[in-house]
Amino acid sequence: MVPCIKCFPMFNQRLIDLQRDYAKKFLCHVNPYTGLAYKDDPAVAVVQMNNEDSAIKGIDEVDQNPQLLPYMEEVQRRFNYFLLMKYDNREKLARAWTSDGVCALREDEDPAKNTVKMVRGSFYQPTNNAWDDWAGDVSPARYADYMEFGLWSNRRFYREYKNYLLSLGVKVPIAASNLIAGAADVYGHIDGDFMENNTYFNHPILPVYGRTFMTGRPSESVSVNPLTVQKYIGQMATTLLSLGSVSCVEGKPFMITEWNDYGLHPFRSTSFVQMIAYACLNDWDGLILYNHHTSDKDNQPDDEIHDVFDCYNDPAVMCQWGFMANVFLKGLVAKSNVKVEQVFSMEDLETLPNWYAMVNLIAPYITGLRAAFVENGHKYRGDADLAINAGYFNTADLSEAKHAVQFAWSKDRDAFRRFPDDQRLPKASKGCMEEDAKIYLDEKNLVIRDIRQMAGMGDYTEFAEKLDQAMKCWKLIPEDTGLVDGKLISATGEICFDPAYARFEVHTPYAAYFSGAPEENIVLDDRILVKACNDRISLSVMPLYQEERDKMKLADANEFVISAFGRCGNDDNVISDGPEYAPGITMTCITMNGKLYAETLEGSMIIKAQNKAVLEFLDTEGNVISSVEKAAKNGQVVFDLPGNVASVFYHLWMD
Structure with missing residues (x-):
């Protein structure tokens, strides 16, 4: 199988024609069950032109795949034509690329001979410091002209492709692509009707062989300080929120079309609610978690995680899914007024x-x-x-x-x-x-x-x-x-992230959440306090909504749904040192073994109640496993939780 470098489909006319042919056959295909073409089907909400494509992507992979060399040569030829259009000849180009008597154009380079080299880099738009060595591997001048060429190529491609889709009769908003990092790359995608991005945390290195996943040292998101993360892990791999927000542009709707904190760290549940809460704060319009199920066959077990790309049986995701959906869809976390x-x-x-x-x-x-x-x-x-x-x-x-x-x-x-x-x-x-x-x-x-x-x-x-x-x-x-004593507290006062103490909290009138290293007393609500013996725990609480009400304040409710769990995943994963990914960077190998587990809450739940309180332990389908009813003493009820009931969900009723 010949791999594809994602910048080539923006340039090669044969690849462009094939993309348009595919789009026509796909969007104009009539579904025999509905009688509608996809371009006319109201179930289709948006159309995305390309997946993770950009003219400014790096091309280093060509070195290992000589089949792609002709495509790279075409891009280099087009870049040289661009330089001739801009500068007319080699002499003028050399003059433009000269600073303090140093010329960044090498002696063997001439745009008339298609020999001026492109900028090469990685999967994202490569970085470049304007103050770097003028005649280094990538001069700031060479980089600047290649970015101008790349963003112009992006905009030309996407404008033409969008017009083609509209000519087919596409009626819904159309987006360009969705793996965008640098400023030139963002600007090169603004001709879509809305902006997208993909963002991952603890993503394994591809390709994956079997059930062993290779990655850098897995990080616990709740203790990653965004203010210092780039000091330790470099330019691109920052945080879910940072990577996503780069392509959020004023005046355009925005959504994350792929995101996940993959199951390579046993405590990762924080990431999911954290992303939802900040999406609300930043007024994002959509989030698509990748991926429910990778297999085309129904052959994957319910009680083992074989593939970290799946979330269908990942407790870190599924045990919080209802809470996450309610918070985002009902706007239970307020957007910033700044x-x-x-x-x-x-x-x-x-x-x-x-x-x-x-x-x-x-x-x-x-x-x-x-x-x-x-x-x-x-x-x-x-x-x-x-x-x-x-x-x-x-x-x-x-x-x-x-x-x-x-x-x-x-x-x-x-x-x-x-x-x-x-x-x-x-x-x-x-x-x-x-x-x-x-x-x-x-x-x-x-x-x-x-x-x-x-x-x-x-x-x-x-x-x-x-x-x-x-x-x-x-x-x-x-x-x-x-910024308060190392904490990052939202302008609304509803979100508090304290990476130094590995704690993330959300407190709104409608819902509450705590994740990370427990405090002595975790206050979820004025009437609900938790003492946890676990060294890591995620807790959520929201009212049990009545059917006729979309939103109910915690203060007005006497019935609640609570989730509580700590680490999760497979109970016998094998973690070992892997090969060097780059000089001085040793990879971690994680092999998926064992059975699915989730740590239950150990400690106590203290409820303020006038008469009594009932705590029901629920299974994953909401069925009652067991129930405890206690009368109030001095205005409170204490439920002891030894962690021996196989439940991460609770139904709390208080009188």
């Missing part, structure tokens, strides 16, 4: 600093976050409560923003180092920034003198502290929210 936009100039699309995820690892945990692209000139004219410039280059003009955070990763205004600008930041501070000051803060602007020194190694703690200080100074968020 609107934050990260502003990209057109020059910002020409590079991608190694630590570009900085804003996405802070803002969406506290407020809503969208990307905004300034297409006409450099002045931002949006209506966000706070505009944060991407600052890859020293260009964006945020003078008309309500509030602004301004910095610059590069001192230049462009990737070719032709226009250094040492005045933009002083102007933003109105000339009041003292020479030895790291920051300037007034009633409208936060100006940071040296963002590379403050956050350039992937530790964003200091930047987060300054951002938090500014938002509170401007009264955008309350004093008890934002």
Whole structure:
């Protein structure tokens, strides 16, 4: 089987024709049972043009697959034609790619001979620091021109494909593709009707052989600090929320079309409710968990996890599914009333600093976050409560923003180092920034003198502290929210993430959740307190809704559905050191063995009740396994939970 590098279908005309032919045959096919073509069927909600495709993807895999070499040569030829169109000849290209007497164009490269090399990288848009060695493996100039070529190629492909689908009679919203990381890649996908992205945590390395999965050291999401995660695990592999939010663009609906925290860590239940809660905070429009079932045959057991890509029998997912669905679909977690936009100039699309995820690892945990692209000139004219410039280059003009955070990763205004600008930041501070000051803060602007020194190694703690200080100074968020003693607390006050103590909590009028390392007393509600002996536990509570009511406040209810469990998965998985994935990076191998388990809650549940309380232990279908009824003493009922009942669901009724 010949593998496919996902950038080639954007260029090769034969591949483009085949995609259109497939789309026509698929969308115009008439279902014999409904009498409708899929393009006319109201059951079809959206159409996505391509899966995880982009003209800016890396092509390193070609080295191991010579069958793909002709496609790569075509892309290189097109890139060289682009350079000729832009610069006319080699002499002018060499002049553009020269800085301080150093030319990034190699002596054996000539666009007229199709010999100017492309930018090569990995599965995502590769990174590039604008301040790196001018004549290195990838000069900032070469990178800038290749990004311009790539995003133009993306937009041309998707505009034409979208018009083709509309000509077939497609009636629903159409999206471009869904594995997007860098700014140029995001901008290259904005011609769809809505934006998508895919995001994973603890994803195994592909291909997978049998039931052994190879990955980096599996991480427990509840103790991963987003402010420092890039310091330890690099540019791309950050968090579910950060990876997803990169492609969330102002003015467009947004959904995550694939996401999961795969079952390579035994305590992963936090990830799922965490993602749901932050999706509500950021006002996302859809989430599709990947994947219910990988096999085409009904041959996989209920009591063993064979494939970490499946979630059909994964307790971390299924034991919280009802809670997750209610929270997201009914909006039980409030969206942020603070609107934050990260502003990209057109020059910002020409590079991608190694630590570009900085804003996405802070803002969406506290407020809503969208990307905004300034297409006409450099002045931002949006209506966000706070505009944060991407600052890859020293260009964006945020003078008309309500509030602004301004910095610059590069001192230049462009990737070719032709226009250094040492005045933009002083102007933003109105000339009041003292020479030895790291920051300037007034009633409208936060100006940071040296963002590379403050956050350039992937530790964003200091930047987060300054951002938090500014938002509170401007009264955008309350004093008890934002960054508080290491906790990330949403501007709504409903979500609290404390990675240092491995705790994640959600408290709204309608639902409550706790996940991680138990406190002495876990307060789910004013009337429901849990003491857990487990070293890790996930707890959820919501009212047992009456049929005629979509939402009920916890305070108004006397019947509740509760879930509680700790670690889960297979009880005999084999974990061993694997080979080196890269120099100095040893992989972990996990072989799926044993039977399915979920740790039950051990401890006690203390209920405030006037007369009595009833606690029913339920099976996975809601049937009662056993029941305990107790009379209240001094206004409370204590249920002892030794953990010996095979149940993670409870029905609580109090009088």
